[in-house]
Amino acid sequence: MTDPTPLTSLSSALADVVARAAPSVVSVHSHRARSTGFVWKSGLIITADEALADEGEVRIGLPDGSTVAATVAGRDHTTDIALLRADTSIAPVRLTRTVPALGALSVVVATTRDAPSAALGMVSVSGQGWRSLRGGEIDARIELDVRLRSSQEGGLALEASGEAFGMAVLGPRRVLVIPTATIERVAAQLETRGRIARGYLGLGLQPLRLDDGIGAMVMNVDKAGPAAAAGIRQGDVIVAVNDQKLSGVRALLRTLGPASVGRVVDVAVRRGGEPTSFRVTIGERPEA
Incomplete structure (x- = not known):
């Protein structure tokens, strides 16, 4: 048997990173829209607010192919974070507050047509906090050089080590990452109050x-x-x-x-x- 090449070793490592994260990633079905979400806490799912319909029922596609009903626990359009409640036993993902370095490899684990999907890219911008056009405070400016479909919005952004550092969303002409610090700050308020104080x-x-x-x-x-x-x-x-x-x-x-x-x-x-x-x-x- 020949020794693995650097490329085969990298390929295997990336496949392992995706396999470990995929069980915590779900598809989100709302009125005429499909996106991705991930389990933040037991029974609580984070998804991209912009990809979630304003009305109608919401269902969650689970990794085993089944679906369950979900309710909107709260949403904040200024940071593009929505929190859903659903009766699932899926293990939550572990998020890291680490902000990846410029040029680092990143994998977005999401769903496409209700099946797990992955996209490989690079961190093209890694900088200080910023304010969204809607007035939301985002704790770090992270952009990815990667192409995503609309159904992959809300997917997990992972470092090459497999640590999840945020949620991938579709910005104007670029893919942005809502970092862990922002997710945890906003989602905690949505969980307890259902809204963000302004x-x-x-x-x-x-x-x-x-x-x-x-x-x-x-x-x-x-x-x-x-x-x-x-x-x-x-x-x-x-x-x-x-x-x-x-x-x-x-x-x-x-x-x-x-x-x-x-x-x-x-x-x-x-x-x-x-x-x-x-x-x-x-x-x-x-x-x-």
């Missing part, structure tokens, strides 16, 4: 260009909201928060993440052209 001022704002910068005109005020309680009125123009000049309405709204709830901020406004300020305790956004 900051709330209780204001409807309109961008306004000023001679010395950008402001946000208050178009309407929630009478029961934090800003109204502090004294802010319709027609006021917000120009700064905590002595930081406003760079835009969207930038202001992006600061109202989970960590902002309960924080007291100094809001500088112009009322009838005259400067004044208010101390506002940021509330929690009510459910729609």
